[in-house]
Amino acid sequence: MERIKEKFIELKEKKEKALVGFLTGGDPDMSKSFDIITKMCESGIDVLELGIPFSDPTADGPVIQRSSARSIAKGINISKILELTKKIRTITDIPIILFTYYNPVLAFGVKKFYKQAVKSGADGVLVVDLPPEESDEMTKFWKDDNFSLIRLLAPTTPLDRMKNILKSASGFIYLVSKTGVTGSDGLDASKVLKQTKMIRSACDLPVCVGFGISTPDDVRQIASFADGVVIGSAFEKLIEDNIAKPDLPSIIAKKVKECKKATVFSQ
């Protein structure tokens, strides 16, 4: 049951790169969120990154801030996202990574979170404000090697620090494409390529690149060398702009298909 590993092997054989889709769980409400995610899975996302809403998302730009606020306004919390994860697991086999700030995990209980996340069918967690310096307090309760703590690397991460972080990495590496919060623009593919090469020389886990990737063109550029691309704000923006439309799930699905196409290199 190593979903992440198997997914990347499968993609390699098909000469495809991973499309990682991020959404804040429960946005715009729980049942629509489930419908949107279902459609996204049917339309070709390879990995789901499911966000747990937080009141003070300091690493996120305005779009994801607002999506988090909408979700909280509907009474969504970490416990409900774990229930949502369980439900999503019944309709898909793709890897599910929970995305969160540390405080909701701490308030829920780090041990309880681990147990319930594994039980709900999640394959890992990315805790955006929990650097390696502090993460032992969470991972000391982990027993299952198949549950990954996804590590972040940033353009500002120096080489020696990067090598240290890679030593304890698992699942895949999340490379932040630029210095900035989520959703900011100014993607520089040549810089990302350089850093991806550096990571590859030190580690053989798949490298997924995220932050500020929004169009199929962005996807094609990054996917030409990385193992996966993460799209978040662009999906959330679509939710926001079409929030009252009954065909919202199909609108997102269309975007997924366009982006997925840009990750296929087999022809």
Next chain:
Amino acid sequence: MNSKRKTPDSNGHFGLFGGRYVGETIMPAILELEDAFYKYSKNRNFIEELSSLLKNYVGRPTPLYYARRLSKEINGASIYLKREDLAHTGAHKINNTLGQALLARYMGKTKLIAETGAGQHGVATATTAALFGMQCHIFMGIQDIQRQAPNVKRMELLGAKIIPVDSGTGTLKDAMNEAMRYWVGEVKETFYIIGSVAGPHPYPEMVREFQKIIGIETKEQIMHSTGKLPDTLIACVGGGSNAMGLFYPFLNDKKVEMIGVEAAGKGLDTDKHAATLSKGTVGVLHGSKSYVLQDKFGQINEAHSISAGLDYPGVGPEHSLLKDTKRASYLSITDNEALDALHALCRHEGIIPALESSHALAQAMKTAKGKSPQNIIIVNLSGRGDKDLETVLSFDAKQ
């Protein structure tokens, strides 16, 4: 300090609290800052330059003043005021901004950013930026821009750019969120001056080190004038920098009682208060672990205080440790009590205190009751109240 253990430890932990809970993009900047702080705070030139500025620019040492008429009126302990309101810019905040801005200059950074609530830290940062010829952006919640209007004008006059923050409740917490987001994008050339003993390591330690001058002077001054240590130290606690600055040099003087005063707003039994240590639970906010006002799912609650500088749902990690080890006690004062204390100081001593400091004063007036005049209470009068006139007058008009 002859404490058995150094606080914080090498990872910035004060017991269970503190640490560095930030995204990877700013983690290297925080490590760089830590190295630079440890390096330059031992550097002769740095030390001399800072102490010369504190003396000639800020006007230190600030007086320790015996509030004779107020003490007489209460008919209890003797109340002394550490006059941080007389420091340049009108609050203790300048001690810290000078230290950090000087460090920024030694590190070759060209741009300063800061969050501000009451505007005192913003004014102090803008002042320092002007002094050093640096660019300056101040993040301020829209609610605070309204209630601290004079400080907004002062910052603009000093050449700073004000960035209004309308997310959340438009108060200090949101301003800090936005400053952190901006910092993530501009981390190479920008120095983030945090205004209290909060934030990720090394900020809580660094800000304490720049503020401990308050306690060092106080100890000398009280020994000089009375020949003994005080019985009690009292300071207001927003993030906790003026309190930490006063308390720290007395931590090993076990007989000196320490009281931190939080804002009880409309009352601790309502949801309109900012009493983080009294009513909060352990959480992570703005990069460190400490007591936090939050719900059971870890969403941060809104704080409330009439005083913008105390209107914050977090608190510095070292205060959380002092609370848990019972070295200090933390009480709270309501909006109304603080206003009464403000009026009392105006009428009995001719000093208009900041609303923040009025919380400490109100507690001192309570604690002083029934004690003998031999008993010495020192209040950190952290700032002056000019910025609060509008708030005070409109509140009085409603009564």
